[in-house]
Amino acid sequence: MNLLNKKFIKNKTKNYLSILHKINLSFEFFPPSQIDLNQFFWSSIKKLISLNPSFMSVTYGANNGNKDNTYSFIKKLQSFTKIDSVPHMTCVHENKIQLEKLALKYWNSGVKHILALRGDYPKKNIKTQMYAKDLVILLKNIANFKISVAAYPEIHPEAKSLQSDLMYLKDKIDSGAHQAITQFFFDIDNFLRFRDRCLGIGIKEKIIPGICPIKDFDQVYKFCLLSNIYVPNWIKDLYLKSNQTLAEKNKIGFQLAINMIQSLYKEGIKDFHIYTLNKSDFIYSICRHL
Structure with missing residues (x-):
């Protein structure tokens, strides 16, 4: 039985002492299809802004069609809040000239923090010319960006x-990255072992755990299968009970996310990156109960 399982079983009905003002939260979004028209989305964003997050990151995905929307969404966020807006940048689809132009465009627009990623290959068995480390070096040559990179507690696939x-x-860290944000996970023991291994090889920069609250188990589980993320059987069992209503499943995801963050806080973690999947009201409700 792993650490989270013990905590969940023991504390699923327990009222915690609040840690919301003792931790640093950040949120990830993907650009909505209609940035200016989705008023409900922006009212939800406003709630999360009220939690004073450290930053709000925006995905960049050439494969899913939101590549061109990332810059527009970042600009909208900048006009909407003073919270640090952090675009994702990937290099697998771009050449150096395109990346340099985009980086300079961000810098001149007031963006000083980038999440630097390789990105997914457009096709299998195609060798990329650039990796995340190369993108970090490129960005540092453009300007003095703060740079976050990805980390994988359960190993990159x-x-x-x-x-x-x-x-x-x-x-990536030695090339100029300031911190790492992990892929989301559901086994706390795996993350803690990963943190210890990072320290063991001399990584002293901040390792921020990625947390993905489960509102739609099928959606999240598909991501897990694609990204080699371990989902403990006891969590699967919680969702696969045939007699559970949607409200009951939402309650499980709600409590599971709270327990994860509370448990990691007790292990000395103070920073958390929340993968919102644009379900901002659900995320806000979780955060208010931390």
């Missing part, structure tokens, strides 16, 4: 080994 994956993370 394409990694040759646990150790090679760790060393690649260290290369």
